[in-house]
Amino acid sequence: MTTRLGTVPELDVPWDQLSDAVEEMSRRAASAGSYLVDAGAAWSGLKDAYRQPDTELEVHAALTELDGPMQEWTAALAAARDALAAFVSAGRPLQAEAEELAAARPALAAHLATALDGDGAQGDNQAERALRRAEAFNGRIAALRADWQALSSETSAALKGISGGTLDSLPATPLLAASASLPAAPPWASFTSGLNERFGPLTPESYLASLTGLTDQELRDWAAANPEGAALLAANTLPALRLPGSAEAVMAQAMANDAALTEAGISAIRDAWKGLAPDDQERLLLLYPAVFGALNGVPFANRIRANTLTAAGYRETVATQQERLGAKPDLNDYLADARNTHGHPRAVYQQAYNRYTADLEDWQAEHNRLATLRSGLDFAVENRLQVVMLGLEGDGRIVTMDGALGPGTRTIATLVPGTGADLGQLEAYTHRLDAVNGEPSADTVSFYWQGTDLPDEISDNITASFNEDGGPLLAAFDHALDLEARSDARTTYIGYSAGGSLLGTGEREGLDSTNIVYVAPAGTGHNVGSPADTANPDANRYWLQTRDDPISAAQLLGGGYHGSSFWRGGSPTAMDPVRLETGFLAPEDSGSLMGGHTDYFRRDSTSATNIQGIIEGTEVSPYVEDQIHQTYSAYGPLIVSPLEQNPEDYAYGNLETVTVESLEK
Amino acid sequence: MVLVDVAADGQSLDKAAGDAAAAGEQAASLFGSAVDVADAFAGFWSPRRDVGQRIAGLVYGKSRVVAETAELFVDADGQMSAAAADFAESLNAGDAPVLAARGFGPVPQP
Structure with missing residues (x-):
């Protein structure tokens, strides 16, 4: 009788990575769902702001039609997450079993070969024991194959059984569908710039309600979507006239006489800050981010939060300055002006040239300065650096x-x-x-x-x-x-x-x-x-x-x-x-x-x-x-x-x- | 300002949906030797991969339409005024295509 050792199935799944990816997929989809809920809540403000008999019903209801598809989608991804979590949980020990069997197989195969070659009664005993071990080994392989097949089938069936949440669930003819095709990544930043142009500039205070209570990440996203708003806030300074007893007045008094430069002054600033109600602290950080984001005595964690706005805002400020700086001075423009100027031609042209070189030098210096500032701000914003002080x-x-x-x-x-x-x-x-x-x-x-x-x-x-x-x-x-x-x-x-x-x-x-x-x-x-x-x-x-x-x-x-x-x-x-x-x-x-x-x-x-x-x-x-x-x-x-x-x-x-x-x- | 708030949520929504899609794409490549399960997941994932970002795009598109349309009607402080509503009445009479082009349904004639 001969027995051959079976082949161990190769199970090779990166379980930890799979588990993390699936968990992240579902978690971020759930976040997307909650942001749609937030957007819907904000959108409901249009019921007061947007009044026009023929279109208002459509406008007011426009986001509601997305709620169902979003819920279906997040539920489908959560169901997939659950199915795959069960797959990971059951698959991991099967893979461990496969690895154990694969590791044992060479020695067992050698032992079996030696035992079957032996002679005499002793050899027969050894061969019989080796055969029993080989059969047990093959039994484990068969069980492993069956378990793996069952698990794969069960998981596949679970995934195939998930319904809903596909592209088909989106409305075929959405309300307020834009006539132009939508860009791949919604350019919210340029959209909000357009709002300023359409409806007039906003004040720092008008942003406050939108910002209060946002997490640090949400604040960062807000600044990315509203760079002009962030720039406005970053440029905001404490008002000259302050209500006595207000948080602004308390902090202005603590900051007076360059207190932020001395040990005693910094302690006093910290005490004043800690004496403010949390709502007031949050308001000051959001309304005057560059001021309190750089103020010694304010806890670093608070400064970092404020400077999420400062960094994004300053980046926008510098970007605007770069646009305004315009193109490099052109000598031809100066010479053309000189042609239309009365006076001795040579002197006029010399003056034009001198003006050109002076302007060019100024332009180059400012161009370089702005490029320097911009590259640092880009790096800070894009790499989400924790900024505890920023100045231009x-x-x-x-x-x-x-x-x-x-x-x-x-x-x-x-x-x-x-x-x-x-x-x-x-x-x-x-x-x-x-x-x-x-x-x-x-x-x-x-x-x-x-x-x-x-x-x-x-x-x-x-x-x-x-x-x-x-x-x-x-x-x-x-x-x-x-x-x-x-x-x-x-x-x-x-x-x-x-x-x-x-x-x-x-x-x-x-x-x-x-x-x-x-x-x-x-x-x-x-x-x-x-x-x-x-x-x-x-x-x-x-x-x-x-x-x-x-x-x-x-x-x-x-x-x-x-x-x-x-x-x-x-x-x-x-x-x-x-x-x-x-x-x-x-x-x-x-x-x-x-x-x-x-x-x-x-x-x-x-x-x-x-x-x-x-x-x-x-x-x-x-x-x-x-x-x-x-x-x-x-x-x-x-x-x-x-x-x-x-x-x-x-x-x-x-x-x-x-x-x-x-x-x- | 309503649309500023929607923009902030829309930005977060787009990012979260993009992250979910990226994680799903990554998961699809991590089944190793589990070929049957990988196929089943690919079948599950393909019609759902773009849903979150499509929704984020629709939120953006709707906001854009509202901003463009509101511009026809609103005064500088963002409130619809009586004068703007009157303007809308006259607009409806001859310029229904203006609204239709912005995605509104058929505009009733006065």
């Missing part, structure tokens, strides 16, 4: 938050960017921060702080004004953060390039933090020559800089503006930091030594890994010190870097690491 002054200012700040937040990192940072650089800096801050969560939060003007070019930075303007703003942000973060949270400020001296100036103005990380800083801060010059003398300080970073010139020469004095310069060594290794762009490639000024935040580089190590308090690689060889030549001692000389000794994970704890004070 100069090249634009922005502070963003990643993660969910709360009582459970134990690690907070803030990146202060450097030369050239403006709204247009938001995407690049967001990626830099992503490379060092790990996964954002309720436990780990990071901020990108570009809340002031930073120099456009390194050569623009030969002045203390960027530091003196920005330092107090950065310190004020830190005070606001202190009010929300738990007192034992591990905080790290990273100052990059010009942001390094800005950070130092902020420390002088009251910023405090567990760790300060200088990344190729322009200096240590205006009038900051030692930790004692700051409000943060106990901070752990770290410094990263490549061996050939040109910023070293600024550290030597820019001292008067970025450090303690012209004579001492702005070298970070004055702050007694632990220098960390910048190492390799890719630690598995000994030929990828990091150099220059721009790659410190490259993901997985030695430098980025070290910054992340400080943020999280794990491990870092200390700087590989230069070696000094005494020579008897006229050039003095020879200084060499072992890392540069023998990089292969340090790549591949061979850099020495120490715990961050061992470096802390």
